[in-house]
Amino acid sequence: xxxxxxxxxxxxxxxxxxxxxxxxxxxxxxxxxxxxxxxxxxxxxxxxxxxxxxxxxxxxxxxxxxxxxxxxxxxxxxxxxxxxxxxxxxxxxxxxxxxxxxxxxxxxxxxxxxxxxxxxxxxxxxxxxxxxxxxxxxxxxxxxxxxxxxxxxxxxxxxxxxxxxxxxxxxxxxxxxxxxxxxxxxxxxxxxxxxxxxxxx
Numbered sequence: 791x792x793x794x795x796x797x798x799x800x801x802x803x804x805x806x807x808x809x810x811x812x813x814x815x816x817x818x819x820x821x822x823x824x825x826x827x828x829x830x831x832x833x834x835x836x837x838x839x840x841x842x843x844x845x846x847x848x849x850x851x852x853x854x855x856x857x858x859x860x861x862x863x864x865x866x867x868x869x870x871x872x873x874x875x876x877x878x879x880x881x882x883x884x885x886x887x888x889x890x891x892x893x894x895x896x897x898x899x900x901x902x903x904x905x906x907x908x909x910x911x912x913x914x915x916x917x918x919x920x921x922x923x924x925x926x927x928x929x930x931x932x933x934x935x936x937x938x939x940x941x942x943x944x945x946x947x948x949x950x951x952x953x954x955x956x957x958x959x960x961x962x963x964x965x966x967x968x969x970x971x972x973x974x975x976x977x978x979x980x981x982x983x984x985x986x987x988x989x990x991x
Contacts, residue, residue, distance in 0.1 A: 809964040810938075812950060816889070816928070816957035826930040828878045829983050835901055850974070851907040857896025861990040864916060872896055879985075886926045886987050890959055894926065894987035902934060902982040905975035911939070915965040918990050923965060927958040931982040938970045952984075 817825065835852040855863055856879055857872035864870070875883070879897060887893050900909065914925055929952040936958070940946035952958060960970075972984075 808962045809960070809968070811959040811961070813889070813957040813959075814953050815955055816885075817930070817955035819955065822930045822955040825878060825882065826981075826983055829899070829930070830901075830981075832876050832878060833899055833901075834873055835899075851909065852901035852903065854899040854901075855896070856899065857990065861896045863896065863898070863918065863988075863990055882928060882985065883987060886928065886957065889957060890924060890926050892924060892989065894989055896990045897985050897987045900984045900986075902932070902972065902979075902984065904981065905977055905979035908974040909972045911969045911971045913941070913965045913969045914960075914986075914988070919965070919988060920991055922961070922963050923988065924959065924961040925965075926987040927952070927960065928985045928987070929956050929958075929982060930954060930984075932980040934972050934979070934982050935975070936970060936972055938968050941967055941969055 833854045833856075835854050837852055838849045839846050840849055855870040855872050856875055857863075859872070859874075862869055862871050883894055883897065902908070914923060919925075931954055933951045933953045936950050936952045938948045950958075
């Protein structure tokens with residue numbers, strides 16, 4: 791299967807710009823390093839379990855849910871009540887809010903500790919996210935491959951390396967027709983922390 795980049799040369803997204811907007815270097819290297827260290831120390835990380843093939847398995851990453859009061863989020867068959875915003879999360883949120891032009895009220899954090907940690911194909915299409923949700927994804931640490939494929943035609947598949955300090959904005963009807971993953975890697979990879987800001991209705 792041909793693996794395409796989001797980018798065609800220096801400019802020009804393969805996927806329509808009304809679906810995805812990738813901004814490398816949104817945070818500087820120094821900002822990214824400081825924020826990643828703070829998030830490692832202050833976030834209440836948990837390893838959740840999921841039911842697969844009749845077995846209860848640990849999710850291959852650490853997660854945490856933060857946000858405004860009562861913005862409960864349900865995914866993978868579980869409901870999560872938010873922890874209150876930390877100063878670091880609020881500072882990141884302010885930058886993201888200004889860049890995207892909207893006020894996010896919650897964030898899902900994922901800690902990919904090494905190349906064995908991953909997230910399987912899925913779409914962020916839960917009812918509480920609304921009809922055409924805008925989701926802003928910030929990455930700190932190790933660059934990881936981010937794949938997107940069409941739900942009905944898996945030959946339509948695109949990839950980008952989400953770099954340290956980058957911002958990826960997913961919008962429009964992307965979550966209805968496309969799904970995404972962060973695959974495992976056989977390479978020795980360092981830690982990556984990802985924050986996906988959302989609006990929960």
